[in-house]
Amino acid sequence: FSMAKTFKYIILGGGVSAGYAAREFAKQGLKPGELAIISKEGVAPYERPALSKAYLFPESPARLPGFHVCVGSGGERLLPEWYNEKGIELILSTEIVKADLAAKSLTSAGGETFSYQTLIIATGSTVIRLTDFGVQGADAKNIFYLREVDDADKLYEAIKAKKNAKAVVVGGGYIGLELSAVLRLNNIDVTMVYPEPWCMPRLFTSGIAAFYEGYYANKGVKIIKGTVAVGFTANSDGEVKEVKLKDGRVLEADIVVVGVGGRPQTSLFKGQVEEEKGGIKTDSFFKTNISDVYAVGDVATFPLKLYGELRRVEHVDHSRKSAEQAVKAIKAAEDGNTVEEYDYLPYFYSRSFDLSWQFYGDNVGDTVLFGDNNPESSKPKFGSYWIKDGKVVGAFLEGGTPEENKDIAKVARVQPPAQDVDQLAKEGLSFASKI
Numbered sequence: 001f002s003m004a005k006t007f008k009y010i011i012l013g014g015g016v017s018a019g020y021a022a023r024e025f026a027k028q029g030l031k032p033g034e035l036a037i038i039s040k041e042g043v044a045p046y047e048r049p050a051l052s053k054a055y056l057f058p059e060s061p062a063r064l065p066g067f068h069v070c071v072g073s074g075g076e077r078l079l080p081e082w083y084n085e086k087g088i089e090l091i092l093s094t095e096i097v098k099a100d101l102a103a104k105s106l107t108s109a110g111g112e113t114f115s116y117q118t119l120i121i122a123t124g125s126t127v128i129r130l131t132d133f134g135v136q137g138a139d140a141k142n143i144f145y146l147r148e149v150d151d152a153d154k155l156y157e158a159i160k161a162k163k164n165a166k167a168v169v170v171g172g173g174y175i176g177l178e179l180s181a182v183l184r185l186n187n188i189d190v191t192m193v194y195p196e197p198w199c200m201p202r203l204f205t206s207g208i209a210a211f212y213e214g215y216y217a218n219k220g221v222k223i224i225k226g227t228v229a230v231g232f233t234a235n236s237d238g239e240v241k242e243v244k245l246k247d248g249r250v251l252e253a254d255i256v257v258v259g260v261g262g263r264p265q266t267s268l269f270k271g272q273v274e275e276e277k278g279g280i281k282t283d284s285f286f287k288t289n290i291s292d293v294y295a296v297g298d299v300a301t302f303p304l305k306l307y308g309e310l311r312r313v314e315h316v317d318h319s320r321k322s323a324e325q326a327v328k329a330i331k332a333a334e335d336g337n338t339v340e341e342y343d344y345l346p347y348f349y350s351r352s353f354d355l356s357w358q359f360y361g362d363n364v365g366d367t368v369l370f371g372d373n374n375p376e377s378s379k380p381k382f383g384s385y386w387i388k389d390g391k392v393v394g395a396f397l398e399g400g401t402p403e404e405n406k407d408i409a410k411v412a413r414v415q416p417p418a419q420d421v422d423q424l425a426k427e428g429l430s431f432a433s434k435i
């Protein structure tokens with residue numbers, strides 16, 4: 001028998017939203033001992049996007065404590081000492097295996113129990129594994145996934161250990177594109193494999209994708225589309241040697257990186273809290289249907305006011321902002337006040353090689369492509385607008401300046417009318433800068 005450790009607030013999960021929530025708690029006023037963050041990871045909250053980018057650079061890669069939150073949004077870097085000074089308990093390397101929302105208690109793998117008055121669920125996503133759908137040989141060594149800093153360390157070690165390595169990247173989404181680039185920078189021979197007709201189909205149009213596929217090809221990345229990995233063979237040490245594709249081709253590989261999507265980590269709460277669209281359903285203050293339980297970041301399915309519907313968003317900007325909104329709402333409620341409803345403008349971005357794009361809004365409706373999307377250009381700059389019901393609802397820009405990126409964000413927020421699609425294509429960025 002052991003006594004439960006009791007806190008006024010517990011944040012379950014120690015990722016991006018946890019860090020931004022802690023900062024907001026400190027801003028709003030927090031007494032020592034009131035807040036605990038419980039995380040499976042062994043390190044204080046950090047900016048996860050670094051793991052697929054500068055963390056794997058061949059020269060002077062990013063390392064902790066360099067990228068703890070909140071440096072990713074230009075804020076103060078919260079080192080472990082910061083939590084200490086604020087009296088925030090960082091309970092690291094501690095996996096919660098049981099959550100009892102009725103009893104307001106959490107139990108760790110090591111058998112410790114924690115109780116709370118208010119819980120913020122910030123468990124993020126986990127990777128989908130090829131072993132989840134029984135791909136033959138998918139448990140071989142040197143098949144990597146990337147979610148946490150430990151995963152990145154293992155991949156980095158393999159990159160350094162293998163000379164003249166061949167890598168196969170499975171998946172053509174965010175991980176696929178960012179990892180193919182960073183592996184190439186490490187002078188590895190890279191082949192990407194994905195089932196769709198073009199990369200990043202959940203956001204890119206064929207026109208946008210054509211640019212990136214051309215650019216990657218020029219950088220020496222080989223791309224195989226329209227098929228999937230159906231099996232792996234390993235050597236006598238159990239290390240991956242070959243990737244078998246559904247179309248019959250066999251690729252040599254010393255390293256395989258898999259990025260076939262994520263899944264929100266909600267299983268601890270199954271049957272205890274209302275769910276929607278694969279996530280935990282919340283209101284505009286990230287409050288769930290269970291009193292004193294909030295959910296933020298990747299796990300939250302929240303009202304996206306701008307589009308009048310419930311959505312789940314798996315991107316860093318929302319994880320930061322939802323965390324801040326939840327904490328503001330919690331603190332306001334304690335004083336009998338309310339805060340404004342969350343009014344989020346979706347914002348996604350990626351960087352690879354010398355490229356950098358941003359997207360704002362909704363990628364629905366008709367599209368127009370504008371600008372210079374020739375992958376051979378020395379300074380390509382192009383974009384797309386999405387038009388629905390005669391209004392521009394989404395905007396994408398590669399190679400934009402900070403000012404231009406602000407302009408496309410404004411377009412997506414304001415949703416100006418656009419009758420003539422050809423005219424819009426001609427005007428391109430100047431349409432956005434006039435708004």
Ligand code: FDA
Pocket residue numbers: 012013014015016017018038039040041048049050051052094095096097122123124125146147148265268296297298299313314315316317319347348349350351
């Ligand atoms: P996050 O995943 O950050 O944190 C969840 C935490 O909860 C983890 O520390 C986990 O260990 C912990 N946890 C889960 N279950 C637990 C349990 N039972 N017990 C204890 N702890 C538990 N987005 C973007 O907009 N631009 C980008 O460039 C990138 N790049 C990027 C790269 C890589 C490699 C990844 C994996 C993801 C991105 N993203 C991104 C997505 C972005 O990082 C993501 O949306 C946020 O990290 C989500 O923040 P959360 O706090 O919700 O989860």
Ligand code: NAD
Pocket residue numbers: 052125170171172173174175176178193194195196199200201202227228229258259260261262314315316348349350351
């Ligand atoms: P994703 O959803 O972006 O891409 C998954 C891709 O997997 C699909 O596009 C498809 O090409 C491919 N795929 C699906 N099934 C397959 C199969 N059987 N074989 C081969 N390919 C298959 O997911 P991801 O790239 O794995 O990223 C995981 C998470 O990390 C997401 O939440 C993502 O938002 C986040 N992330 C975001 C960024 C960013 O915003 N810049 C960067 C890295 C990761």
